[in-house]
Amino acid sequence: MSASLSDLLSLDLWALLVQPFAEFGFMRRALAGCLALSVSAAPMGVFLMLRRMSMTGDAMAHAILPGAAIGYLFAGLSLGAMTIGGIVAGLVVAVASGLVARGTVLREDASMAAFYLISLALGVLIVSTRGNNVDLLHVLFGTVLSLDDPALWLLVGIAGFTLLGLAVLYRPLVLECLDPAFLRSVSRWSPVSHYGFLALLVINLVAGFHALGTLMSVGLMVLPAAAARFWTRAIGPMLGLASGFALLACSVGLLLSYHADWPTSPVIVMALGLLYLVSLLVGRQGLLGRWWRSPVHLKA
Incomplete structure (x- = not known):
């Protein structure tokens, strides 16, 4: 009796957790794409959070939309055209907002908000007038279950380039998170690390755009980084934990969307x-963890 029950449980677990990936190639490609995004976008989110730029990431995610839309306008749902267009648009917005902040009375967050709102409206207008509702949904919410081999290789390439870039810029990025004024005073790496980080941010948002869409891609950066911050204060473990959280949530989201027939990108972000x-x-740094270590609780 116990043997049959264990066999039944193992079969149920297989059908629930493994069978979708074992039977369907699109599920395996989606999981591989999420793995690539998890090891690159989540660490970027940690540095976004430590630099107090989480909302900048959201703004940049919307800023790539007009470039991707123009690429779509000229070449349809072309991976190369939309990627190049998104990267160019994101870099233009990042550089323009920085120049405005340095040359006018506006701060960088205000100039970034202005440019991203213009970019978002322009992108939605282009896709809405030149495409159809399906194309607009593709751009806004992504098609992680429709990743083909070229898109998957693009995500893997961006992940590898991001890890290499973070390895090169790691020390100045950490110093800039802790004391940007000190880094500017002792090193010439400050502008290199700042604009290099923005460039890595743009290409990761473009990668996330292909999988999760413009509206959801920044969630894979900000949420796992914020979750990891409640468990550790050390940057190294935080980077690894954020990537692990991102991969876990992506796996759960893929399985839940498959079994429940729900849209994948919102389920992953949820x-x-x-x-x-x-x-x-x-x-450990959360509400209950801090209460448990509080002096009041220890005295009680």
């Missing part, structure tokens, strides 16, 4: 949000 809320409550 899984990331659930991880964040759990970490907020029970993490």
Whole structure:
């Protein structure tokens, strides 16, 4: 009796957790794409959070839309055209907002908000007038279950380039997170690390755009990084934990969207949000963790 019950449970677990990836190539490609995004976008999110630029990431995610839309306008749903267009648009917005902040009375967050709102409106207008509702949904919410081999290789290439770039810029990025004024005073790496980081941010947002869409791609950066912050203060473990959280949430989101027939990108972001809320409550630096170590509780 116990043997048959264990066999039944193993079959149910196989059908629930493994069978979708074992039977369908599109699920395996989606998982591989999420793995590539997890090891590159999540560490970028950690530095975004430590530099207090999380909302800048959201703004940049919308800023790539007109470039991708113009690429779509000229070449349809072309991977290369939309990638190049998104990268160019993101870099233009990043550089323009920085120049405006340095040459006018506006701060960089205000100039970034202005440019991203213009970019978002322009991108939606182009796709809406030149395409159809399906194309607009593709751009805004992504098609992670439709990743083909070229798109997958693009995500893997961006992940490898990002890890290499973070390895080169790691020390100045950490110093800039802790004390940007000190880095500017002792090193010439400050502008290199700043604009290099923005360039890595743009290409990762373009990678996330192909999988999760413009509206959801920044969630894979910000939410796992914020969740990891509740568990550790050290940057190295935080980077690894953020990537692990991102991959876990992506796997759960893929399986849940497959079994429940729900849209994949929002489900993945909701899984990331659930991880964040759990970490907020029970993490070492979370609400319950801090209460447990509080002097009042220890005296009690």
